[in-house]
Amino acid sequence: MRLTLKIWRQAGPTVAGRLVEYIEDHVSPDMSFLEMLDVVNEGLIKKGEDAIAFDSDCREGICGMCSLVVNGVPHGPDRGTTVCQLHMRRFKDGDTITIEPWRAAAFPVVKDLVVDRGAFDRIIAAGGYVSFNCGGAPDGNAIPIPKDIADVAMDSAACIGCGACVAACKNASAHLFMSAKISQLALLPQGQPERYRRVTAMVAQADAEGFGSCSNEGECEAVCPKEIPISNIARMTREYVKAALTASK
């Protein structure tokens, strides 16, 4: 396959970037999207030109490192798929593909297609855990948890923290990301003692990081590679309201 690629190049966080066009002739339909970029880079490297910076690690859809906007859609056209799992058989010979980084004020570009998602870590640090020191944990079976509850908690816990939800949202809201963790811990007995403190602290941190608010557009759910449902946001909102009520008592 022959493709025309328009790729965002930006030398550093403080300089302006632009789309640069590359023609790639050696694309096989069995390649993954990132392997296609590897081939482009291999060509650049052999010519001594600076390779296109992009993040990836596991290349199987679980680490959340890859983060490309393909033709305007975070992670590209396939539903429930990270861009590292997207395959070139999804495209046709002669296609033009635009590749850009996540765009959100809270995710500044580091270089080319690489952004800084440290804000997500800081949201978790604000309260996305069970406060518990290693040591004296009770037996794992001491508290039975109904299977259906454990399953829903697992659905929420499946978030890979890639940030596609933020990149897709016109408000650059981190609600889907945040609500997934809040839901998981609010559903499980272990999360109860800090339930309200957690939601309050995490939401405050997200505000401080400059993420926007949620206006129920649903783009986040549509691009989420793990198909985390937007019902998590509704749960988070309820938790948040309850937290406010509990605090004012």
Add this chain to the structure above:
Amino acid sequence: MTLDAKIPGGAIVEKWDRHKFEMKLVNPANKRKYTIIVVGTGLAGASAAASLGELGYNVLNVCIHDSPRRAHSIAAQGGINAAKNYQNDGDSAYRLFYDTVKGGDYRSREANVYRLAQLSVNIIDQCVAQGVPFAREYGGLLDNRSFGGAQVSRTFYARGQTGQQLLLGAYQSLMRQVHAKTVTMFTRREMLDLVIVDGKARGIVARNLTTGEIERYAGDAVILATGGYGTCYYLSTNAVNSNVTAAWRAHKRGALFANPCFTQIHPTCIPVSGDHQSKLTLMSESLRNDGRVWVPKQKGDTRRPEQIPEAERDYYLERKYPSFGNLVPRDVASRNAKQVCDDGQGVGDSGLAVYLDFKDAINRLGVDVIREKYGNLFQMYHKITDEDAYTVPMRIYPAMHYAMGGLWVDYNLMSTVPGLHVLGEANFSDHGANRLGASALMQGLADGYFVIPYTIGHYLASAPLPKVTTDHAAFKEAADNVQGRITKLLSVKGSRGIREIHRELGRIMWDDVGMARTEASLSRALQAIPKLRDEFWQSVSVPGTPDNLNQSLEYAGRVADYLEFAELLALDALERRESCGGHFREESQTPEGEALRDDANFTYVAAWEFTGVGRKPEVHKEPLTFEEVHPTQRSYK
């Protein structure tokens, strides 16, 4: 140099308790005065950093990723073992210990393995308390499954994402400590040298991957939890940033490297499809619980699988190993897959694949049960191959997966460099010549949550540790060393791609140091590797500058280290003239073609000392003694 494993005295079941009592403690008020550098945030690193932070130490934690949550541990699918005996099927710490020593083909240290089995139960409790959403039964209790090589159900899992959930649990505890300011996190940093002052590990030099700055970190002890070296084979199931760099640089500073030839080839991976491929995807071994492995009986049979009648299929694992069947350990399953493919019975375009068939399981249990158990794996398979494994059998083939070898450590997880501790896949300690499924997660977390918090305290309390700052001459020397190497990489300005050279190294390793090794193949590799290394330094192209994010430079540095390390791996394989576990020397096999150990001559750990690039390293042997589990020929018939 004599290797002292510092194994405590007493009966095996008492050693750890006794040792815990005998170790020195650091006064709680003094803990914050000690700085511990933790490199890595996988299961081993994150659990260690979090636990040490909770104890009150001042922890500096570095990792190469943009977030600690992305460490390669996140990709583990199948599960984690623990001797809980929740299923009442006869499990115990002793049985887990026994299985692990036997599974490792009697090349691991009994005392370490027993401790691991003992601690396994605490790990599950710890993770449940963190809110890890393990799979549960309808009654609300934790569910278990059996996993490759075990006859009891002791594997805990969270759908097909066990590693993810365990790592997020550890990561959350870690972020809690970051919030509490006991741990300072440094992301996008790559450790490039170890700093030794007065014979003790006192710091590291790292490159800030976004600014290119060479940074110095000083402390009282260093913990490496930097994962395994599977990507030495280029194609592997490991994440693409996995590397041997941190361990190798520590090795060059004096830490012995143990059993590098003990590598694990995983039997159930999606086969290679072409040259462009950057990694191989694992299909969790749990699939072997319900999938049946087969190939056509007839060589070169090109019919589609559904056209091949039952009588013309060879379910070779069930045939050869009636009691374990499809659940034989990984090394056995991998070798047999290679054998049938070498014999011309392989399937798919390349002939380098076997079928893993779910038809019977779907008929027996229904498609919903199979979807519930393995849905995400089938989906992943579909994305990569465009095939639906609910209707056609999966095609699988072995791939490089795990490193049992690693930096040598004693019972306290300390390397031969005082103060340098090594945890998780980066050390060599518990799996001998073959790791059982679901045991790496267990080991990483045991090391980080339950071993190092005690043993490092003992080290700190025992060693006089005068204050060292980053302006010490040893830091300058290390930083200059790192800088020099970076400058050298950037100044070759050749025309060969880094990936191209890495791929070539991978081919040498897979063909000649892979599943079946011979004197001839290993000697060939030992000729080819230094040649490729020279070529690299003469003709590699590393574009860009050192003062910003430069992924080519990062990658070139890692490949350069692999080009040195690969030689050690091949040499170790050559000198171990026996087969054991994942190390199969064709010259040493039973009449049935199984791995044949040579206990009289090789019951030892080979720990290698660096003597210079291209110079023969010196081997030191730690003899292994077996007081509990008597070595026998492993049999899974």
